[in-house]
Amino acid sequence: MxxxxxxxxxxxxxxxPDGWWxxxxxxTERLRDRIADLSERGLPETGAPVEVVLVVEGKASRxxxxxxxxxxxxPGEGDxxxxxxxxxxxxxxxxxVTADRGLRARVTALGAHVLGPKSIR
Numbered sequence: 001m002x003x004x005x006x007x008x009x010x011x012x013x014x015x016x017p018d019g020w021w022x023x024x025x026x027x028t029e030r031l032r033d034r035i036a037d038l039s040e041r042g043l044p045e046t047g048a049p050v051e052v053v054l055v056v057e058g059k060a061s062r063x064x065x066x067x068x069x070x071x072x073x074x075p076g077e078g079d080x081x082x083x084x085x086x087x088x089x090x091x092x093x094x095x096x097v098t099a100d101r102g103l104r105a106r107v108t109a110l111g112a113h114v115l116g117p118k119s120i121r
Contacts, residue, residue, distance in 0.1 A: 003046045004089050005038065006112075007031075007120065008098035009056045009063075010078055015099060015117040028060035032069050035120055039068040043119055046095055055082050079103045086112045 013020045013027045020027035032054055042048030053070045056063050057078035065071035074081035079100065086094050086107045094112040097120055098104060104114045 001092055003042075003050045003093040003095060004085075005043070005046055005050045005052050006082055006085050006094065006096045007035070007052070007054045008078060008082060008096065008100060008103065009054050009060060010058070011098045011100050011103075012117040012120065013060075016121075024059040025063055028054075028056055028063045032063060032066060032071065036066060036068050038120065043095075043115070045113065045115060045119070046093075050095075053085065055085070057081075079106070083107060083110070086110045 009028050009031060013031055035052060039049055039052045042050045053072055055072050055074055055078050057074040061073040063071055082096060082103060083106050087110060090111060095115055096107045096112050097115045097117060099117055108114055
């Protein structure tokens with residue numbers, strides 16, 4: 001089974017001060033489009049291919065998926081949905097992209113590997 005790459009969209013989008021706060025949904029769509037080829041090429045840490053899941057929340061919840069990036073809108077906090085995904089897919093090799101310290105601790109306790117936002121830029 002291919003590794004799972006779960007991306008904390010709000011955290012990754014917020015890691016670059018490029019005006020994302022003016023239109024969170026558009027910034028999230030740009031992220032989705034920038035990572036479109038990740039499923040085929042993977043990352044040095046994950047290998048290829050990899051299943052890519054972008055977890056969105058709040059104003060970005062209307063962002064649609066693409067043929068190569070599955071988008072999941074969190075009904076509440078994105079962090080909680082990410083933790084649920086890690087649990088649901090255990091013991092599958094799973095990577096979470098975030099800089100959020102609290103989320104990092106929660107998912108590593110479940111066996112996931114954590115990568116910083118720069119890993120997908």
